[in-house]
Amino acid sequence: MPHPPTEDARTPRDDNSESVDDPGDRDTTGPRPRTPITRGVLLHAALEIVDRHGVEHLSMRRLGQALDRDPMSLYRYAPNKAAVLDGLAEVVLDQLSIDTTDTDWVNQARSVAHQFRRLALVHPNVVPLLVTRPLATPLGLRPLGTLRPLESFLELLIRAGFDDADALHVYRSFFGFLYGHVLNELQELVDNPEETDDLLRLGLHRLPIREFPRLRALAPVLASYDGHAELESGLDILLTGLQTQLHPVHPIHDDTSPGGI
């Protein structure tokens, strides 16, 4: 039987120079899992990899290595890699907290917006998963954690007096806008950070002058992007617009909604 290295009592990790939070404590017996591992632990480790190195560097093998486990053993906690990606979106989205009892839904929406923006800035590499995974999975099959903000937000709106259809309307406009904003803000990549000239810093000098005069002229404005302010002004427009267009009646709801829109 070919058994490569370290025959006896397991722990074949002497070649592992990575950070291990484990001093030599394996005296008692042989096989000993260091950390019990759960779906949460797995996802947390995956999140760390993605945060640090990007989605494309996340693989089951690397994840197993980070957890000091055989890659195959991970399939006990996630049916496949797609589920890990969905789980990442869940881990991040689940951090949104919505107070459904707040009667001022506009105020609460503002809070959610800023929380969401903050999460996106902390985990920029997860944002593609956030906006993209739902396109691959029908609503009913997504991790519950990703649906919970939806449910809470709907609850908030309905309690504030919207009927079902309008609540959905508002939800969609609002989160659509949020997704859009975040995607916009994260695009503001800098090509050459230590360059002082805005044009060079953004790499805009590469664009043909005659074809892209406007864009090139906007270099200084692009360079002074303020995501928070941009979000605020967008929220102003959207929320007041939603308020005037779909005025909620007072907090009494009638569940019998007719067909059609």
Next chain:
Amino acid sequence: MPHPPTEDARTPRDDNSESVDDPGDRDTTGPRPRTPITRGVLLHAALEIVDRHGVEHLSMRRLGQALDRDPMSLYRYAPNKAAVLDGLAEVVLDQLSIDTTDTDWVNQARSVAHQFRRLALVHPNVVPLLVTRPLATPLGLRPLGTLRPLESFLELLIRAGFDDADALHVYRSFFGFLYGHVLNELQELVDNPEETDDLLRLGLHRLPIREFPRLRALAPVLASYDGHAELESGLDILLTGLQTQLHPVHPIHDDTSPGGI
């Protein structure tokens, strides 16, 4: 207009596309390039693969097979696979047509919005690339075709009287909203199409009743989603809001002078 999703008018040379290794067929004329191949041809073939089977099924090998070429030879027309993906976004985005001379910028924006929505519905599998690729590439390094709509839209706004900063403001709000809407609309996947009951069709029956009462109650409303109407009402809010918040000074209204640099 590009081909609709399911319908497919076969081009004449398509009979060669399927993988059939016919041994006695090649000796007639020796080495023979079937089609000259260019970047455009390559991207078009890639788009077809993605439209039909999704992004994850696009590989250089499969692309080479579709073009009846050695996979390695493709690297002559694209430096790497990422460039192919960027190129796909370009091919689709380049189909947006913006009339920068239209003095009614709101009207023109509406047109762009509906064009964009249409493109997204025709090429749903490309949408993740559309919204995601820009996160990986600084502005100045993107394919020019993806920047051309940006430039045109800015041109439109500036001609309509916005100053640089406000034009960028409007552009961002507008396209952010558009991205958000499209992502929302494409999420409306159906789990079980032939089921008549809305709850089962959307797979919502899988959700715990006590945890997701609102969401489950919304099944009928979810099922009767009308993307066009939703987009329209969103545009109403956004565009009127933008108009009142950032009033352009006054339209320059010079349909004769095209340069203006």
Next chain:
DNA sequence: ACTGTAGCCCTACGGTGTAGATATACAAGC
């Protein structure tokens, strides 16, 4: 005729997700 050069193709390397066989550990029954 010879040589440079440019394009095309093949092979190979190191990676991927994961099916299936295999090894190991532990509970229950006799």
Next chain:
DNA sequence: GCTTGTATATCTACACCGTAGGGCTACAGT
């Protein structure tokens, strides 16, 4: 005690991926 069933952990293997590097062919210039 022993056997046995079952759950878990690990290993091996397969089919695929992107693409570096080298070799091959064909033609241009001399």
